[in-house]
Amino acid sequence: MHLTHLEVSDFRSYPGAEVDLEPGVSVLLGRNGQGKTNLVEAAGYVATLSSHRVAQDAPLVRFGAQGSAIVRASVVRDGRESLVELEIVPGRANKARLNRSPVARQRDVLGTLRTVLFAPEDLALVKGDPGERRRLLDDLLVARQPRWSAVRADYDKTVRQRGALLKQAGHLWRAPTRRSGGPRLSPGETLEEARAGALTTLAVYDDQLAQIGGALLYARLRLLRDLRPYLAQAYRTLSDSETSAEATYRSSLEEGTPVSAAIAAGEVPSQEDLTAAILASIEQVRGQEQERGVCLVGPHRDDVLLTLGELPAKGYASHGESWSLALSLRLAGFHLLRHDLGTDPVLVLDDVFAELDSGRRERLAGLVADCEQVLVTAAVPEDVPEQLLGPGGRVFDVSLGSVTARVPEAVDQAAAQP
Structure with missing residues (x-):
């Protein structure tokens, strides 16, 4: 199972953004506050119909937007592609479409995308x-x-x-x-x-x-x-x-x-x-x-x-x-x-490596290397183990609500940085 396309409109800090994804490792790089976590939050919302950061939907709609946010995700499982579209309307019932057809209940889209997301907030699993x-x-x-x-x-x-x-x-x-x-x-x-x-x-x-x-x-x-x-x-x-x-x-x-x-x-x-x-x-x-x-x-x-x-x-x-x-x-x-399930859920590692020592970083990279798709967010390339930034890894620069894919040569240079 993997995401091939993620699109948001008036979601969090994004008036609009689109990302084309592939199997393997995709790294979202950018300074804090640029919108990296917002993108993986959108992917997690498609999978769970909830946010890992807030209990209510209101903060998910961009400040100043006209009432709602849109999230679209194209998902491939066993060679078959599905499109999930969600309209988030705070204070009212959200709307959902599967393969462009409305569903009777929003939860009918559950299972189309499955994610496992680790974020800094997860420290509360132990201490909370x-x-x-x-x-x-x-x-x-x-x-x-x-x-x-x-x-x-x-x-x-x-x-x-x-x-x-x-x-x-x-x-x-x-x-x-x-x-x-x-x-x-x-x-x-x-x-x-x-x-x-x-x-x-x-x-x-x-x-x-x-x-x-x-x-x-x-x-x-x-x-x-x-x-x-x-x-x-x-x-x-x-x-x-x-x-x-x-x-x-x-x-x-x-x-x-x-x-x-x-x-x-x-x-x-x-x-x-x-x-x-x-x-x-x-x-x-x-x-x-x-x-x-x-x-x-x-x-x-x-x-x-x-x-x-x-x-x-x-x-x-x-x-x-x-x-x-x-x-x-x-x-x-x-x-x-x-x-x-007989297939991998999408693994999301949100700002994880910065909190780990070098040994745990390398061991974690080894544990996730064979996953079908891994989405990683990081502030700087040095936070991501070289084996994840190396050949086959894709890097996106995130800055002030814009997402830009690096050309392969730039990815290789980032992986080669000491």
Whole structure:
């Protein structure tokens, strides 16, 4: 799988730009702030329908543009070319076309392009909040099988609706205060009747959260089981050490049960057992949920514990070790998708080499040398290993929103620079 053409209009800093790409290594060179990352962000958006830099779409539309941004990508897989066109409209539903035909849902284009993108923000995979690690798993799930995008959306919707109900009905269980007084009831309704009605409605959402959450949790556990050997190998190679890198799932399920013990041991219980365990855990924390007005159990409360040797990476790993571990997580995802799909996703390395010492640079270059397509961004040629800038590599100069391909002679000169 590889990109042959990427075009943006009113995307980030670009009024308009086009790049013709080929298999192999393509390097985007330019000083900071010139728009290199914006281009690879556009490619990642086509693959995931989200940005790795911001949670909302509004910053993706160029300041001063008339309302929307356009991204077009031509993708070749197994000799067949597909065209994905996205119109990003903040505050409204985005529009998508596949091979020039509108699709019913934007997510119908998922799977046309698959990317694995490593960027400086990925240090948060090791040092950041659990949400960063949950997103890593869920994005890999969707890259593996696009149908998980709908499951994620359904689960998030259920959590929001259930949380809103818990907040709305919270006054039914909280003790009255001088300021709030007693609970607000409908005319003729008793407190017992109001509580019973709220519990009946809540039970419906309990079941939905457990059913969808059980499916999502089952998929995450299988994914992590398959990812572990690739993670261990990538870290050993990249760090050139025998230190083991491990990833263990930490669920929000009630502790001390056979299901939670199996998860902690790296096993994958059945989906039915996971669904039942979520329901049982909800019952255990029901009083806390009613008091606090939030959903306390489910995949949205889970985490992944990353360890190096015997110690957790967060709080103990050095800066270099954290970088290597975060990069190894992305490389593990790349190799898992390569195995599952029978083709390489597009690998994107955004400003990675500047953060690595010379040994890790060379080892990383060796790890990605056989990838079908690699997109690299860098501020100066010296940041990119010579074997990636050498024969077969393409270099683009990025400056103030313009992208210019270097002639082969200039590429050879850049690779020959000390």
